[in-house]
Amino acid sequence: MGLVFVDTCLVIFAFEDHPLHGPRVRQAFEGQAGLSVSPLVKLECLVGPMRSGNLALQRYYEEGLAQFNVLDMPEQVYLLAAALRARFSLKTPDALHLATAQFHGCQALWTNDDRLASAACGLAVNMLHPPPPSR
Secondary structure, eight states: OOOEEEOHHHHHHHHTTOTTTHHHHHHHHTTOTTEEEOHHHHHHHHHHHHHHTOHHHHHHHHHHHTTSEEOOOOHHHHHHHHHHHHHHOOOHHHHHHHHHHHHTTOSEEEESOHHHHHHTTTSEEETTSOOOOOO
16 A cells, blocks of 8 residues: 555554554554655644643654654645635645645545545545444
């Protein structure tokens, strides 16, 4: 698989060892080449540790996020995000995540947000929903 854009929520679940979702997300990350984030994902992940003054957690995020590909966000990403926000009524950060994944030709956008998944025309995958049963 090529580039996989990872939404902020999944990074937080994995890094902060969410009791329900952490193990599942970390398992999905294991051995997966091409995991990618944007500067916006970094921003969203670092706010909590910075707000609480938890320098150890902040460093943990900084070191962990350095293991991901970082996709830039040029002006074209913001213009695409505006169109996505207008068409699908997405929140600005969600529109920017989706626009970044689309702009860089990601194979998938891993998230836990069903609204984002429905706006992504098959690109976004809710990693926390079990796959539908096969028939």
